[in-house]
Amino acid sequence: xxxxxxxxxxxxxxxxxxxxxxxxxxxxxxxxxxxxxxxxxxxxxxxxxxxxxxxxxxxxxxxxxxxxxxxxxxxxxxxxxxxxxxxxxxxxxxxxxxxxxxxxxxxxxxx
Numbered sequence: 001x002x003x004x005x006x007x008x009x010x011x012x013x014x015x016x017x018x019x020x021x022x023x024x025x026x027x028x029x030x031x032x033x034x035x036x037x038x039x040x041x042x043x044x045x046x047x048x049x050x051x052x053x054x055x056x057x058x059x060x061x062x063x064x065x066x067x068x069x070x071x072x073x074x075x076x077x078x079x080x081x082x083x084x085x086x087x088x089x090x091x092x093x094x095x096x097x098x099x100x101x102x103x104x105x106x107x108x109x110x111x
Contacts, residue, residue, distance in 0.1 A: 010110040013035070013109070013110045014110050014111075017033055017111075022034070023060075023076060025075065025076075025100060025102060025103075033102070034076060034100060034101070035101040035102055035109060036100075036101045036109070037077065037099060037100055038098060038099040038101070038104050038106075039080060039095065039098050040097075043080070043095040043097070044056070044080075046093075046095065047080060047081070047082045047093045047095060048082070050082055050090055050092070050093045052082065052084050052090045053082030053083065053084065053090050053093050054082075054083055054084060054085050055082070055083040055087075056081070056082060056083070057081050057082070057083050058078050058080055059078060059079045059080075059081070060076060060078055061076065061078060061079045061096070062074045062075070062076060062077070063075050063076065064077075064096060075100075076100075077096065077097075077098055077100065078098050079094055079095070079096050080094065080095045080098075081093055081094040082094075
């Protein structure tokens, strides 16, 4: 595990926010940058409680409700899944709900 101090993390987050290629929360007309996702502790625990899981893999994805919308109207989420000792996805250990920030942001998220 590589630990990161919060001051360095804040610098990285601020650089992302000012990057012209940062993801928009609701493209194409959305102006809010997608800053992160809150995942419930119970979802993380559910993944990690599977005896086949060694690590958690985080993947950007299109929201399930948006799959039939035109690409320009789709919004994004993340899918979390467990990985086994070989680095393969444990298919019965996926979580697809995460609360997006800017809608659900920590109060002390760097600005």
